[in-house]
Amino acid sequence: MKSASAKKEIELALAYRFGAVFQRREKQPVKIVPTGVGEIDAHLDGLPRGAITEIHGTASSGRTSLLLSALAVATTQEEICALVDANDTFDLSSAASARVDCDRLLWVRCSGSVERAFKATDLLLQSGGFGLVALNLADIAPKYARRIISSWWFRFRRAIESTPTALIVVTPVPCIRSCAALVLEVKNEGAVWPDSGSLVLKNNDVMLTIGESRKASTLNLSLVTESTSRLNSYSQPPTHSHLLQGIRVRVRQERPTSWTGGPLRFRPRLH
Numbered sequence: 001m002k003s004a005s006a007k008k009e010i011e012l013a014l015a016y017r018f019g020a021v022f023q024r025r026e027k028q029p030v031k032i033v034p035t036g037v038g039e040i041d042a043h044l045d046g047l048p049r050g051a052i053t054e055i056h057g058t059a060s061s062g063r064t065s066l067l068l069s070a071l072a073v074a075t076t077q078e079e080i081c082a083l084v085d086a087n088d089t090f091d092l093s094s095a096a097s098a099r100v101d102c103d104r105l106l107w108v109r110c111s112g113s114v115e116r117a118f119k120a121t122d123l124l125l126q127s128g129g130f131g132l133v134a135l136n137l138a139d140i141a142p143k144y145a146r147r148i149i150s151s152w153w154f155r156f157r158r159a160i161e162s163t164p165t166a167l168i169v170v171t172p173v174p175c176i177r178s179c180a181a182l183v184l185e186v187k188n189e190g191a192v193w194p195d196s197g198s199l200v201l202k203n204n205d206v207m208l209t210i211g212e213s214r215k216a217s218t219l220n221l222s223l224v225t226e227s228t229s230r231l232n233s234y235s236q237p238p239t240h241s242h243l244l245q246g247i248r249v250r251v252r253q254e255r256p257t258s259w260t261g262g263p264l265r266f267r268p269r270l271h
Helices: 002-018 038-044 063-076 092-097 114-127 142-146 150-160
Strands: 052-056 081-085 105-109 132-136 166-171 182-192 196-202 205-211 220-224 246-255 264-266
Touching: 038 246, 038 264, 052 063, 052 150, 063 081, 063 092, 063 132, 063 166, 063 182, 063 246, 081 114, 105 114, 114 132, 114 150, 150 166
Parallel strands: 052 166, 052 182, 081 105, 081 132, 132 166, 196 220
Antiparallel strands: 182 246, 196 205, 246 264
C-alpha cells in the first residue's frame, strides 16, 4: 500500500514538473502495404510502413513476382511508387501483366552501379511523398551484397521512420541485418507442369500448345502432328516460361522471429 502511494506521488511530481512526457501512451498499430498475395497478407497483414522490408532469394525464386505484386497493390491504391533498379533488369511487360500502374511508378535505372543505386534511394527517401520505394539489388553478386556497409541501412531506416513510406529491398542473400523490420526468405520449391502440353513441328519451326487435360492426374508432354487442335500457339521456339505453368513458392519470415504456422506455400496466379 505504501509503495503504491509513493509511486503515485512520484508520478504526480513528474507530471507537475515535466508535463505529459512520462505518461504511457497506447501503442499505435503499424500501418502496412498489402503484398497482394492472400497467403502472406493473412499472416503478416502486409509490409510495414516507415520501415525496411528485405526480400531475399535466389534467381527464379519468386522474389521479383512478390515485389511486382506489392507494387501493383500500391499503385492501384493511387500511391506514387519508385523503383531503383541497380542492374536495369526491370521488365515493363511483366509489370504490366502484374497490373502495375506504370504511370504512378518512377523507374530509376542505375546501369549496374550499386553506389548510384544507393544515392538515388537516399534522395527518394529524403524527398518524401512516395508510398513505396523499392531497391532492386537482386542481380548483384552475393559477395558484394554482404559487403554493403551498415551505415547505408541505418541512414535509410532513420529517413523513413515516422513516415508513410515503405522501403522494400530485394537481395540475393540477407544483408540488411538488424536494420530490417521484416525479412522474408523466398524459395522455389519446384515447377508446376501444365495438365498437358504439345510440341508441334512444322517446316523446321517449333510451336508449343498448352491445354488442359480432362484427367487432372495426367501430366505429360507429347510430340504430335500438325493436325492436332491447339488452344494457344507460339511462333517462337518454346522456352521454360511456355512449358511451365507456374512454381510453388515458399515464404519464410526470418525477422521478427515470432512466426506461427511455419513457412507459407502458394502458387502464383496468372490474371
